[in-house]
Amino acid sequence: MAATIALNLPTNPYQIQIDGGNIDRLGEKLAGLKIGTKVTIVSNPSVFGHYGDRAVKSISQSGFEVIECILPDGEEHKNLRTIEQIYDRAIASKLERSSTFLALGGGVIGDMTGFAAATWNRGTNFIQVPTTLLAMVDASVGGKTGVNHPQGKNKIGAFYQPKLVAIDPDVLQTLPAREFRAGMAEVIKYAVIWDADLFDRLLNHPQLSNIEDLAPEFIADILTRSCQAKADVVLKDEKESHLRGILNYGHTIGHAIESITNYARFNHGEAVGMGMVVAGRLAAALGLWSKDDADRQDLIIAKAGLTTHLPADLDLEKIVHLTHSDKKVEAGKVRYILPSSIGYGRKIGDRIATKDRQTILNEIGREVEDNEIINVLRSM
């Protein structure tokens, strides 16, 4: 069940290619692009241990010189120090502007490799081969690259588009179960904000938490629909001026939960899952969304093995305070993405040409007072 999604960005068009076994077809895919003669594979020890040999073999056999750059695993290494390791490898390998950086790994590897590609010689070729569900449906589409500042996540970065995203769904079989569930949070997000069909499929599927029991066709379908949803949004708003904010659904509270627990207790998807429950209830409480739809969303989140309540020990006031330092804050007010129906973003996007920026912002969400959000948090 091969699928191809075309990202027809005005200046940097590229494809997302989804097919089982793509790891062994990387060489032929790269040979079809104009990307020089040297390919630097950036990965971490665990992913490279699983798939490095196959990737290197395929790319070498297509005539490229392959350079390996293995970085330490984990979000705590997503910083400029680690980027310098990529630069050092690049200088030692005499990488020219026509050379290529290929990210083989999850979101951390993808973000760092993309930033190195964006900034080496003022821009080299970049290929994404995401190996986690989260990276496949989120990080690999949209061109966000970067690293963390010691006091702020993703504060240092660039918008930089890959030349190709090659997804091999088979690699999810080696993904830890907790990471698979975390990725499902973003899949559910796309269902709510963009794809009512996907929402029904998730709702009607017997279970969503164990990949071993999910049919390859089902996995390929949710991958394709999720990537298409993100692609649709990014195509309508490449530089984050209005509609793209909808991708932040569940993330305002999610980020605050990650931050208050020092990014150690919950992973990104788990926090976003809780954030979507909060945002859904807030939308219902404000009369924007039907309570039935919000409940159905929570049912899917629970079915994916994600938690739908806030742990009792979290400081709710502090969570609300933290939302004020979120990157999307404008002039001190906090804007939440709030659904009005399942798949509401697509309807807004369909008529985007007839609307000004402020109208779109008003349709995808609302500025919320602290006491409104506190009441919802206390009810959980």
Add this chain to the structure above:
Amino acid sequence: MAATIALNLPTNPYQIQIDGGNIDRLGEKLAGLKIGTKVTIVSNPSVFGHYGDRAVKSISQSGFEVIECILPDGEEHKNLRTIEQIYDRAIASKLERSSTFLALGGGVIGDMTGFAAATWNRGTNFIQVPTTLLAMVDASVGGKTGVNHPQGKNKIGAFYQPKLVAIDPDVLQTLPAREFRAGMAEVIKYAVIWDADLFDRLLNHPQLSNIEDLAPEFIADILTRSCQAKADVVLKDEKESHLRGILNYGHTIGHAIESITNYARFNHGEAVGMGMVVAGRLAAALGLWSKDDADRQDLIIAKAGLTTHLPADLDLEKIVHLTHSDKKVEAGKVRYILPSSIGYGRKIGDRIATKDRQTILNEIGREVEDNEIINVLRSM
């Protein structure tokens, strides 16, 4: 004698505004742009000592919150460590994506500030206020930003356009004489590659090496013509795929001379001056350019107080070897920019739509064998 040059880039149009006293008008200029409420002035102690108070006063009076970020002076600080100082200031000042970084200084300050602006929150507003002749006519136009890798100059960077370049020619009065002469090397470059009128004006002017003896009108004229020349080239080739290579005139040998002397003995302009003498003689030796024109070029270079011979102690073989590691190397061959007439680039640019990339590359220069260049070097 106010002049405005419009850089009508497809995605990021901006202006270069040249006028005496612009330092005191920064506030009103910024107020006319959409650039948030916070302006971070990045500068070094010597420049900020001269002009910091006036810049801060003007910008504050227009209602902006001004943050000062003073970096150590000198090319040896143009690295990621210093960029991190800018990031630290940005996080402490809670800079949002709508905030602005303003470079007040020479090329090093401009390159670093631009890179920080390009990468903070994946892109913030950037304003250039160049204070050296070199930065005014070269670094402030074209969108190149970045820092050095320990083993390679400008290896880390991004293309990022400012929202405005504000040039105040009066600040050149406090520029050290040696730096003024170095900037003249780039002015002479534009005369040779693009502007025959500028060439005649330089040739016919009694002297070019002491700014105190140059009329403000003359300085404003050479600034305007130089910026216009670079703007013309950049507009025709924003991303360096063909014509923009012509800006590298004199730089292939120039970079090698800087490198072999560890960037300590000659500054960039002095090295480029020697590089243009070499390239001019090479063009004449190859029968591409008239020897009279090459001699006239050398006369202007000498009149600007720049050296037209190679110091006897330089290792000529090593210089040629170093040209092979230049960034513009494609597949191991070394391409020199070689003039065929005074202002030849403008003629090529005028008919650029009718030519393919290779034709343009062939018209602006030529791949040269090592023995051809060695012969010219030995003759100096």
